[in-house]
Amino acid sequence: MSVSTNTKSLTPPKLPTVPFWAQILGGLVLGVLLGWLARGQDLSWLVTTLDKIGSTFVGLLKLAVAPLVFFAILVSVTNLRKVNNAARLASRTLLWFMITSLVAVAIGLVIGLVTNPGAGTGLSPKDGAEPETTGSWIDFLTGIVPTDVITPFTELNVLQIVFMAAVAGIAALQLGEKAQPILTLSESVLELLQKALWWVIRLAPLGTVGLIGNAIATYGWDLIGKYATFTADIYVGCALVLFGVYPALLATVAKVAPLQFFKGAWPAIQLAFVSRSSVGTMPLTQKVTERLGVPKEYASFAVPFGATTKMDGCAAIYPAIAAIFVAQIFDIQLGLGDYLLIAFVSVIGSAATAGLTGATVMLTLTLSTLGLPMEGVGLLLAIDPILDMMRTATNVAGQALVPVIVSAREGILDRDAYDAVDGSPVDGPQRVTAAA
Numbered sequence: 001m002s003v004s005t006n007t008k009s010l011t012p013p014k015l016p017t018v019p020f021w022a023q024i025l026g027g028l029v030l031g032v033l034l035g036w037l038a039r040g041q042d043l044s045w046l047v048t049t050l051d052k053i054g055s056t057f058v059g060l061l062k063l064a065v066a067p068l069v070f071f072a073i074l075v076s077v078t079n080l081r082k083v084n085n086a087a088r089l090a091s092r093t094l095l096w097f098m099i100t101s102l103v104a105v106a107i108g109l110v111i112g113l114v115t116n117p118g119a120g121t122g123l124s125p126k127d128g129a130e131p132e133t134t135g136s137w138i139d140f141l142t143g144i145v146p147t148d149v150i151t152p153f154t155e156l157n158v159l160q161i162v163f164m165a166a167v168a169g170i171a172a173l174q175l176g177e178k179a180q181p182i183l184t185l186s187e188s189v190l191e192l193l194q195k196a197l198w199w200v201i202r203l204a205p206l207g208t209v210g211l212i213g214n215a216i217a218t219y220g221w222d223l224i225g226k227y228a229t230f231t232a233d234i235y236v237g238c239a240l241v242l243f244g245v246y247p248a249l250l251a252t253v254a255k256v257a258p259l260q261f262f263k264g265a266w267p268a269i270q271l272a273f274v275s276r277s278s279v280g281t282m283p284l285t286q287k288v289t290e291r292l293g294v295p296k297e298y299a300s301f302a303v304p305f306g307a308t309t310k311m312d313g314c315a316a317i318y319p320a321i322a323a324i325f326v327a328q329i330f331d332i333q334l335g336l337g338d339y340l341l342i343a344f345v346s347v348i349g350s351a352a353t354a355g356l357t358g359a360t361v362m363l364t365l366t367l368s369t370l371g372l373p374m375e376g377v378g379l380l381l382a383i384d385p386i387l388d389m390m391r392t393a394t395n396v397a398g399q400a401l402v403p404v405i406v407s408a409r410e411g412i413l414d415r416d417a418y419d420a421v422d423g424s425p426v427d428g429p430q431r432v433t434a435a436a
Helices: 001-011 020-040 044-063 063-081 085-113 137-142 158-201 204-226 228-254 256-274 278-291 298-309 313-329 336-347 360-370 375-380 384-410 415-420 427-436
Strands: none
Touching: 001 204, 001 336, 001 415, 020 044, 020 063, 020 256, 020 298, 044 158, 044 204, 044 256, 063 085, 063 158, 063 298, 085 228, 085 336, 085 384, 085 415, 158 278, 158 298, 204 256, 228 313, 228 384, 256 278, 256 298, 256 384, 256 415, 278 384, 298 384, 313 336, 313 360, 313 375, 336 360, 336 427, 360 375, 384 415
């Protein structure tokens, strides 16, 4: 009896598990400190190390993007056959994507007009430079259809990958049972990719150290000072949408508690903030959407669709404020028609951002539509990584929000699951799935 007691007393205590959000926060703080140290002490080796850590993390996320998007869209299209009123759900999803984008771009325009972000910056047209890649409506429309099936994957043209996957999914639906072996394989490959990507997601705290640290070490606080008003505008605009518009829609349209939504969706929102990739966050976004009570069959369509087209931060708030900023730097007056064009581009052209890090394509599409100088893009490239964190977090929140709203309005939301979400199941995919 005494031996058993002694053995038990010698068992080491189990270390407490650090919550994922705390790991991210710790990485953020450590990254800022290391970046400040590297810049202040001119430690080039530390800057290089931080850059390598951050770029490796983003590279691992991008590695899975092409196959993940293809199989996620293909499976999501075919999963619609399991959902009643699939066409109605798809149309309502698209409608709410457009409504929330219109609200977001309106907020962006109001903030830009009130604050005049281009005034007093000390910047001039000669500080800008034309970007290497630009977007136009012709390129956007003709670029949807690929010339071959290989190039979209090698060049990571997400829009073309989405097109091919949607066509393949529709064809599979038409073939019926004959396509079942392909669908079974696609579902297995998708699960494999999501499992592998989950391992990458677990590296997010380390990636945070590298990405934030490198941004501070490379750009410093002086750059943020130059773009203080513009940076504040983007963050305030995204915050108003994220913590103002979204809760209001949840409370009035979906008639659910907004706090429960943030409890459930927060793991995906915080990962989006760090990774700056809607597509890279997509598997986690889908898991948290399901645990909020959205049916799996519908979530598997709405979330991948949203990850490539639903961009309230990158495609609505940002181009609206950026267009006003560029116009003021180049001393060009914008009229009512120009503001309506910005809204039109934001609502219709958001798929051009394609869920990847950065929103340069969407910005160039907006500037070209308004006839503003492309050199304006060059003025914003340096500050873009700092802005992109908040933009992408807003994007991903919207991608989880719309399926909740549509499900609630269509009467298919599991309200018991929504009300019971506890806000902490991010320690593994099994726990997230089980909570759904």
